[in-house]
Amino acid sequence: xxxxxxxxxxxxxxxxxxxxxxxxxxxxxxxxxxxxxxxxxxxxxxxxxxxxxxxxxxxxxxxxxxxxxxxxxxxxxxxxxxxxxxxxxxxxxxxxxxxxxxxxxxxxxxxxxxxxxxxxxxxxxxxxxxxxxxxxxxxxxxxxxxxxxxxxxxxxxxxxxxxxxxxxxxxxxxxxxxxxxxxxxxxxxxxxxxxxxxxxxxxxxxxxxxxxxxxxxxxxxxxxxxxxxxxxxxxxxxxxxxxxxxxxxxxxxxxxxxxxxxxxxxxxxxxxxxxxxxxxxxxxxxxxxxxxxxxxxxxxxxxxxxxxxxxxxxxxxxxxxxxxxxxxxxxxxxxxxxxxxxxxxxxxxxxxxxxxxxxxxxxxxxxxxxxxxxxxxxxxxxxxxxxxxxxxxxxxxxxxxxxxxxxxxxxxxxxxxxxxxxxxxxxxxxxxxxxxxxxxxxxxxxxxxxxxxxxxxxxxxxxxxxxxxxxxxxxxxxxxxxxxxxxxxxxxxxxxxxxxxxxxxxxxxxxxxxxxxxxxxxxxxxxxxxxxxxxxx
Numbered sequence: 001x002x003x004x005x006x007x008x009x010x011x012x013x014x015x016x017x018x019x020x021x022x023x024x025x026x027x028x029x030x031x032x033x034x035x036x037x038x039x040x041x042x043x044x045x046x047x048x049x050x051x052x053x054x055x056x057x058x059x060x061x062x063x064x065x066x067x068x069x070x071x072x073x074x075x076x077x078x079x080x081x082x083x084x085x086x087x088x089x090x091x092x093x094x095x096x097x098x099x100x101x102x103x104x105x106x107x108x109x110x111x112x113x114x115x116x117x118x119x120x121x122x123x124x125x126x127x128x129x130x131x132x133x134x135x136x137x138x139x140x141x142x143x144x145x146x147x148x149x150x151x152x153x154x155x156x157x158x159x160x161x162x163x164x165x166x167x168x169x170x171x172x173x174x175x176x177x178x179x180x181x182x183x184x185x186x187x188x189x190x191x192x193x194x195x196x197x198x199x200x201x202x203x204x205x206x207x208x209x210x211x212x213x214x215x216x217x218x219x220x221x222x223x224x225x226x227x228x229x230x231x232x233x234x235x236x237x238x239x240x241x242x243x244x245x246x247x248x249x250x251x252x253x254x255x256x257x258x259x260x261x262x263x264x265x266x267x268x269x270x271x272x273x274x275x276x277x278x279x280x281x282x283x284x285x286x287x288x289x290x291x292x293x294x295x296x297x298x299x300x301x302x303x304x305x306x307x308x309x310x311x312x313x314x315x316x317x318x319x320x321x322x323x324x325x326x327x328x329x330x331x332x333x334x335x336x337x338x339x340x341x342x343x344x345x346x347x348x349x350x351x352x353x354x355x356x357x358x359x360x361x362x363x364x365x366x367x368x369x370x371x372x373x374x375x376x377x378x379x380x381x382x383x384x385x386x387x388x389x390x391x392x393x394x395x396x397x398x399x400x401x402x403x404x405x406x407x408x409x410x411x412x413x414x415x416x417x418x419x420x421x422x423x424x425x426x427x428x429x430x431x432x433x434x435x436x437x438x439x440x441x442x443x444x445x446x447x448x449x450x451x452x453x454x455x456x457x458x459x460x461x462x463x464x465x466x467x468x469x470x471x472x473x474x475x476x477x478x479x480x481x482x483x484x485x486x487x488x489x490x491x492x493x494x495x496x497x498x499x500x501x502x503x504x505x506x507x508x509x510x511x512x513x514x515x516x517x518x519x520x521x522x523x524x525x526x527x528x529x530x531x532x533x534x535x536x537x
Contacts, residue, residue, distance in 0.1 A: 035256040036234045038365070040127030043120045045260045049267035050117040051218070057110035058211070064100055066092040067162065067207035069199060078284050086288040089164040089203045093283055109275030114156050116271065118303040121149045125345075129378050131365035134349040135358065137232050141225050146346050148221040153303060155214035158206040160301055163281065164199075169289025170298040172202060174308070181331035198291050238367045238473070299393060309391030310334035313413050341384065348377075355502045357482040369438075370476050372431035373506045379427040380420035387416045442466060442474045481507045 035041075068088035074081050076091070077098050086094075096103035125145060128134050134142035161168040176198055179189045194200030250256045274280075300308055311334050318329035344351075352374065353359070368375040390397075391412045398405040445463035452460055466474070484500025486492045 035250050036236050037250065038127075038237045040124060040131075042263055043123040043127070045263045046267045047117055047120040047124070047222075048260070049264040050113045050120060050271070051222075052264065053113040053268050053271050054110060054117065055215075057106045057113065058215075060106050061096065061110060062211065064092055064096050064103070065089070065162070067203050069164070069201060069203045074288075081284065081287070084288065087164045087203065089162060090283065090288045093163045093165075097284070105272070105275050107275075108278070108280050109272050111280050112274040112278070113271050114159060115301060115303070116267075118149065118152050118156060121145070121152060122303075125149065126378070126382070129348075130368045130375060131238065132362065132371065132374070133235055133365055135362040136353070137361050138228075138235070139349045139353075141228050141232075142349050143346065144221050144225040144228070146342075148218050148225070150342075151214050151217040151221060155210055155218060156301060157304055158210035158214060160304075161206055162203060162210060163283045164203055164289050165281075165283035166286040166289050167281075167283075167298055169199065171300055172199065172289075174311075178311070178331055178335075181328040182335075183325040183327055199289060233363065235362070236364045238365045299396065302389075305392035306385055306388040307334075307338065307392075309388040309394075309412075310338055312391050312394055312409065313388070313416060315413075341381075345381070352506075355499055355506050356479060357503075358479060367473075367476075369431040369434040370478075372428040372435075375431055376424040376428040380424040383423045384416065384420045387412055387419060438474045442471060478507065 066088040070088050071085045072088055072091055074084050074086045074091055074094065076082070076094050078094060081094070093107070096107050098104075128138075128142060128145070161172050176190055176194065179193070180186045182189065193205060194202050195205065250259075299305070311331070314330040314333055316330065318333065320327050320329075368378075391409070394405060394408045394412070397403065397408055445465045448462050448464050450462045452462060454460055482500075482503055484492060484496045484503075487496070
């Protein structure tokens with residue numbers, strides 16, 4: 001008698017068999033996947049640990065926190081504030097801190113994890129940039145990581161305002177002023193965010209952003225990035241000096257997974273320890289927010305300091321009236337500069353690929369010294385961001401070190417313009433020097449410090465030959481320069497002429513192979529000659 005496959009019992013048995021088979025298949029797939037060890041991998045694990053801690057502590061905080069701007073009279077255990085009118089958001093945060101068992105630990109651990117997460121993601125971005133980990137086929141992963149980073153900033157900023165204390169209120173007051181400084185749409189943006197006059201309903205509006213929207217965006221973007229990373233595989237570190245096939249790496253399961261689990265436990269433990277021993281965001285010391293008050297020496301969380309610094313470095317009086325609107329360039333200029341900065345960071349993989357016409361897939365990371373222009377751009381960008389970040393604390397620096405506030409601002413303004421180009425040139429020249437050192441090692445081997453006397457009476461230092469693996473690491477052959485070329489109609493467009501000029505500049509200093517030197521030193525490997533040495537500089 002034939003089996004009825006539509007029978008419920010048969011369907012359940014088939015589903016049970018499929019589920020039972022799915023586990024071993026997944027394990028076998030994870031065992032086949034290989035992960036290459038690289039120091040930057042730990043930042044991804046630390047980011048995962050931060051997300052886990054944020055999720056657990058955030059869920060615990062939601063049971064007590066009240067996202068409401070409605071005013072109540074505080075009657076809690078903190079004496080200096082008894083009888084003060086505060087919002088329900090502030091009162092519930094005080095209840096978590098002083099009345100709920102373990103509430104202070106949970107809240108401070110949540111805050112410390114929120115500070116660590118953007119730092120780990122920023123380190124991942126820098127590691128990918130300097131090693132070329134954003135090249136094909138991982139350009140989509142770069143975009144997803146940048147978008148996840150912005151979502152983390154959104155989550156941190158929205159959570160920073162939820163306690164509704166004087167510090168967060170001052171930050172929101174600055175945000176309101178920035179929005180009002182945007183012509184045409186500024187008033188509409190303020191109404192959309194605050195609902196009415198400051199503070200309006202900002203707590204009620206930011207709460208779903210912090211609790212639902214931003215976390216879902218972060219997790220979704222990182223999950224998609226993880227799936228793409230699993231599909232493309234882990235790139236081989238440049239230190240191996242060998243193709244990816246020669247360095248299989250660790251099995252994803254259980255080797256790499258257990259390593260990641262250990263680092264996750266360590267990171268989580270450190271965050272809990274910080275939450276238990278290090279005070280952060282003492283809202284009882286700041287007091288509740290008030291529409292007419294601003295806290296002196298107010299500082300945002302570190303990851304938002306560059307925005308505050310950008311506003312401080314703009315000279316005063318930059319505004320005019322056009323078409324009946326007031327255009328405050330003291331606000332528009334920083335917004336434009338920051339927007340252009342991050343736009344360049346996002347599209348850089350595509351920009352570099354267009355300049356060099358690189359359409360190949362890359363599965364081995366590059367040494368930063370072997371791409372001096374990219375490394376110089378990265379250091380210049382870091383310095384630019386660092387100056388903006390430092391400018392966010394000009395008032396604190398002035399009072400702490402007894403230096404004139406105007407002097408600090410002027411020095412940072414000059415450094416913002418002069419510093420990045422100087423940093424680019426110095427970094428590029430350092431990379432060229434390291435390349436020349438690699439070339440000498442490849443040609444002559446490592447110095448041993450042993451001096452021998454020749455039969456003719458002279459002295460000669462003995463050198464240790466370079467091993468095959470190190471020779472493969474040092475002997476780098478760059479992609480050839482792709483000059484500007486005319487199109488099908490025989491015309492050289494301005495766009496192509498610009499690309500050719502950028503390509504020639506981008507390749508300056510790249511390592512190149514000289515066959516003549518290879519014939520002279522057959523036992524020591526191929527000689528390296530930089531394009532910088534071949535051209536007048």
